[in-house]
Amino acid sequence: MNHGATARHAADSTPIIEGVERRRFGVAVWSSIIWIGLVSLAAVLAGVLPLYDPSDTRAGIPLSVPTSRNWLGTDELGRDLLSRTIYGARVSLVVGLSAVLLSTVVGGMLGLMAGFYRKRFESITLFFADVLLAFPSLLLAVSIVAFSNSRGVATVVMAIALLYLGPTVRIVRALTLSTANREFVTAAEALGATPRRIIFRELMPNVMPALLSMAMVAVAGAMIAEGGLAYLNLSVAPPSPTWGAMMAAGKAKVDRSLYPVLVPAGAMFLTVLAITLIGDYIQGHQQRGGGAI
């Protein structure tokens, strides 16, 4: 089905422009995928790679520029920036992915149920979603981490997951509402399908594509949020290095060396950009193929 629609679309529009667009996107998306792959691989294998210990203050001369000993230079305590950035990627990726996973699963479920059952369940769920949405975004995460007095990964994940819970519930509910009115759902109901079957077999597959592409963009946002929290010293506690905390520490010494700020900031920029590009590409494809579903 999907294939036929795409082919027809390609035939409709001017072939030259279509080809150019595809190739241009191809390079950007491919480099994004490669970059994400590299960062993830480095983060997973950080313990095995021949890196300095991220807390080792004797890795090099403090605030050194990149050398053959320290490929990306060192920070104000003489710790290796490459090693710290790779270990920092662990925090960034783990927090970004698990926060969005948590909010997508919980918010998706609540949104589906709210859109299907309606009535009181819907109004209560929406009220709580609105309360969450009423907090200015970063302030909610800042307060949760500050108030909970703990700097564990779980706290930070929770704080950031809550940021995305409200929007997820609202969007999934809206998608569910528009799906629940369609003939195949009525048909399933008429055939005597249980609510559970309707939610998981009829509604969920139709909500999934939009939810997943939203989650993709949310991962980038969650990583930015983690960086912001870490910059304010409100993310995962030292000694685990985080990109945000590295930037905050580097900013104090930026008049003497750029690298302690530049390296983590560059890593974060490239990673977030890569995720955004992939998300943009997926969304574009979905809109084109959307009519065929």
Add this chain to the structure above:
Amino acid sequence: MFLLRIFRLVGILLAVSFATFSMVSLLPGDTVDSVLGANASQADRLQARHDLHLDQALPIRYGHWLADAVQGDLGRSYRTRQPVVEALGQRVGVTLELVLLSQFLALALAVPMAVLSAIRPGSWFDRLFNGAQLAMLATPGFLVALALFTVFSVKLGWFATAGFVPFSDSPFGNVKSLLLPSIALALEQVAMYSRVLRADLITTLDENYIWTARAKGLTNSQIVRRHALRPSSLGLVTLAGVTMGRMIGGTVLVEYIFALPGLGRFTIDAINNRDFIALQGAVVVLTVGFVVVNMFVDVLHRVLDPRIRIA
């Protein structure tokens, strides 16, 4: 319908303030310890417990706090003894100025970009802007802030590395001290603004009355200025309103990086000083401001677009 909205709004405000209030109470450790330090005398501790209403149950404490809060009393900071309302009042101006200046910059950049793109969709500058906007969307504001700070404040020394100049001292110095942080905040918005306006403009430019205008022989710039821009601005106005609301709590990082004495900075300082009364007041005020601005945008939207009013 309108009354129902107000009713819901009050409900949300109550829930938000109660959530904030409970968070403070759920803190591990004794609040009195963090306020007075561990060496305070027993009498002082009891007095402090009483002052903070800590000897009462949570709902009662919330009741006391709410009764004071609606009368404009958010308590005194335990650190500085300054009333929280007064402290917030001194800082709200900085944040507001920052938000307004950054919105002005964002619109000044986004509108021309959108117009140029919409006149010739698919042209080389449309594609260039599209690429630039994607990069801007992916760049966190605080990274831009750090980059601007590093280049212009530290390396080039064109701007002070810290401090805020009040407008009354020197209007020029005031704008100068807020320029870099505003640019950092503005760049985050440009992409969204420009994309929304571009999409709306493209739709408008295909309307019959625009073709009539073309047939009359008006130039592109006349068509855009006189006929197309206004009916296309609705989405942008809404988005800008919502964004301004969101920025109330979103300037935290930028204020922190540029050491500006705004509301965000106040909140972070309260956290670092474990000044819970000040923190609670700040969070509630920011949240209430956010909710009220969003509500105002909603109303404005109805005023601007008659179709929504009827529905």
